[in-house]
Amino acid sequence: MTRYVSRRVGLSLIVVAGVIVLTFLISHVIPGDPAVSWAGPHASAAQIAAARAQLGLNLPIWSQILHYFGGILSGDWGVSIRTHRSVLADLGSAVPASVELVGAALIIAALIGIPLGLVSARYVRRWPDQVARFGAVLGVSMPAFWLALIVQIVFSHDLHWFPTAGEYAPSLAYSHPIPHVTGMPVIDGLITLHLAVFWSSLTHLVLPAVVVSSYPLGVVTRMVRAKVLETSEETHTQMIRSLGFSERAVLSQFSLRLAWSPVVQVLALVFAYSLANTFLVEAVFDWPGLGNYAAQSIQSLDIPAIAGVTLFVAMAYVTLNLLVDIAQVFFDPRMRRSL
């Protein structure tokens, strides 16, 4: 067990190191001179040279990589060329917004997708199954940016059910200063009992979260269906059935339990991916998250910021992957034995 965990941790560290090198290389092939954009449009040659020295751009490439590594380890992820703030500080305000959005989307996906997958498996090859599968494939085929536009027009512009964009009503920032605990207004508003903030941020969250949930919803539904069907043919399930448990109990209590670990694994990976891949949805709803930050950084060729986002998402992906793998070995006796 300890050997397995330490090996997995070691491999993950290698992958993160590889990502650091990769982001460094990408940021070096991006055209445009960061020193020029750092110094501003009217800078003199001397000012640009000074900026180049300050950014360490005049050093040989291997020494720049080492500096880069050292900086990342010591918590210095560089300074954003666009905002002139530290990249880590920028990430600190963007990450909670994304976590709030993607977290809400995954909750929706799990709440709808798991029952849907069970229904699908219970009535396999009959109409409820066909409908659920149709819906699941529709979910994974949905162009999120398009759905975002449609949903925004219909439910906000035409029906006025939900606010158009943003994380909460801007006026609340003056009348009810947002208490900053987690950086997620929905949670902060609730735990500090600022109900006006809570309500406003919840209504702002609904539309983007529903749009982001379409892909994970499809994935979870298909996953639950497949895994439940897989286990329902195994001998222990047949034994439970022969003991007289109802088909419903067999599926929802016994088969679902075995389907948990792949579902959790897939949710964790979708979570890590969605952190940056939802940026089109974030752009449509003007959500101040990681994806929006990444998109703006790319438009202004803000290399330290792009590298920071890439690195953060990669680390989140690797860490979640690692945790899921270890948790599986921890909770699943079959996997533990195979080590």
Added chain:
Amino acid sequence: MSTLVAATLEPSRLARARRWARLNPSLAFGAVAVSLIVLVAVFAPLLAPNPADAGNATHPFVVLQGPSWSHWFGTDQVGRDILTRVMYGARVSPLIAVAVLAVAAVVGVPLGLVAGFFGGVIDDIIMRITDVFLAVPALLLALALVTVLSPTMTSTIVAISVSWWPWYARLVRGEAASIRERRFIESAHALGIPRWRILLRHVLPNAVTPVLVQLSLDFGSVILTASALSFLGLGVQDPVPDWGLMVSEGQIYFTTNWWLVTFPGLAILFCAFAFNILGDGLRDRFDPRQGLGR
């Protein structure tokens, strides 16, 4: 009675096809829908109401007209027929997807094959590189690359391929590693067949089916990624009738002219849906126990 016997003994071709379609609904629907897309793409010049509108034609007097008998899907901001452009769009995104998947398979399959078959240090090195590329968010990597390469169809293809090949390397590696342990490979070794020959003649053919299934499943995702890049203005540029680009250009007229965004978006959805259903059907048919990750 005799007619019934005759009917069961010699079912007509149509009846057989119908029975097959009832047993494989996803496969049947997917095949029909995908053929439809291919037909539209191939015969767009014959089917489209106004082929000139696929390029940069302008019709100042019919700008932003709603759906009508003469323009089923309406017209866009310079008066081009949207139905025509949607039909010609079947030549853009699906073509990008074919190219991306070809590159991804050509790069990923040999790497995975070598890693899985030889194992050891080679395996470790290849798989760590694969892991690095898997960990970097695909769209972000594609965005950064398109920024470097300037937006054209080729750079879209390159950018998406770079983040797509690791999935194939990983898939084929798993297959190759399990095939390696099988008896017939062992006997091939015992017969003194050279290793590269075993790899190409015995391991590779057995790893092809899961790759084909995965290719059909990935088609929809690549189309979605490509249209997302075009939507951002980082893919193909204006006169090219790309669906993502059309949604992006129609965005500012959306509150008053809904058809500009709606129809190209539906085309993306239909295309991705068709290929996903087909892939689902293929997987059920050939590979029922394979994981549903991604």
